[in-house]
Amino acid sequence: MTILAADCRVAMPAHGPFDLILADPPYGDTSLAWDRRVEGWLALACAALRPSGSLWVFGSLRSFMAEAPRFKEAGLRYAQDIVWRKPNGTGMAADRFKRVHELAAQFYRSTGKWRDVYNDVQRVPALHKSKSVRKQRPDRLAHAGKIGALEYHDDGTRIMKSVVDAQSPRSGRHPTEKPVALLEILIRTSCPPGGLVGDWFAGSGAAGEACRLTGRRYIGCEIDPAMAARASDRIAGVLPFDTGGSS
Ligand SMILES: C[S@@+](CC[C@H](N)C(=O)[O-])C[C@H]1O[C@@H](n2cnc3c(N)ncnc32)[C@H](O)[C@@H]1O
Incomplete structure (x- = not known):
């Protein structure tokens, strides 16, 4: 269980191959200073996957539409998507529906076949x-x-079902923290027990906690060193997986 304080494009490729890459990059949907799309990571992530591996990316329809050609250019093929429904969602605009969902989409290497991708x-x-x-x-x-x-x-x-209900964490650790329960579902589905998960935009380390709870190995990467240190402390405080448990 490791958190690297670095740019994932620089640090993560050397730590593969990964059974599963989780990526929750800034969506680039707002004018907030931290919400800037990261360029060039998709091809690096694709190259860092095992042939049986896959990539789950969080985003909004807006961010996926903006990035759509880049997935193809990076050598990634769409597999499926889920809706994360959050009863306590936030609305940023008064002239739009109150937003209570986000998307996560799964991709695999376009040189491979879906039937060869780990899928429980x-x-x-x-x-x-x-x-x-x-x-x-x-x-x-x-x-x-x-x-x-x-x-x-x-x-x-x-x-x-492809719509998963989970409360949006209000821990104060990170403004866009994802629920551990949701991450556990993606990890159990797409990474074999004991396999290696790469979390390329680790934020609060929620995926590291989910890996610890499900018995998967974890390398996270977060560019903000203070956030990376807090994520590392968080993961260290989670009791490890009980080896008598299920996958
Ligand atoms: C949407 S947040 C991730 C939140 C995380 N999933 C959680 O549950 O806490 C995106 C994170 O990516 C980090 N980030 C942005 N660019 C990065 C890069 N090039 N390499 C690594 N981390 C980056 C940001 O600092 C931010 O914490």
Whole structure:
């Protein structure tokens, strides 16, 4: 578990290859001094991924639209996205909807195949149990994904939905701190147990805490040395993963 106080473009490539890169860069959506888009990191991140690795990037629709061509140029292919719904969201403008969501999108190397990317789809307890065991129609397999067996057995769980509710942290550590519970979901889904997570814009070190709780190795990078020191202290204070736990 390490936090580097450095520019991720300089420091992080040498610490790969990463099983998972988490990136929560400044979105560049506002005129605030710290909210400036960082140039050139996407190609470096792509090159620092294992062939089975992937990159989850936080952003807004505005930031993804602005950066869209750069993902392709960097050699990254879009896989999926989730919505983080935050009941306590903030509205910066009085003439817009009150903003209570952010996006995170997953990318993988365009030279690879999605089926080779580590992907442990997370499941949650079913709210309503299915009454009968259904038989999968063979002609539906093509678009239904690789389900495998023809019979569907209800194990009382369901694939997690792409809208995730989590309170926006109000810890005062960082103005755009992400919830550990949300990061844990992305880490469990996209990094094997014991694998290496690179957190290229570490901020408060929330992803480091999530890695410690889920038993993944972690290297974070934060350009602000004072913030990096606080993140390091934060992670050191989290009890490590219990090796008897689940993935
Ligand atoms: C949106 S915040 C990340 C917040 C973090 N996810 C959390 O939960 O606390 C972006 C962070 O990236 C840092 N940053 C900006 N440019 C950077 C760079 N080139 N290398 C490393 N960190 C950078 C900023 O100082 C800021 O703390």
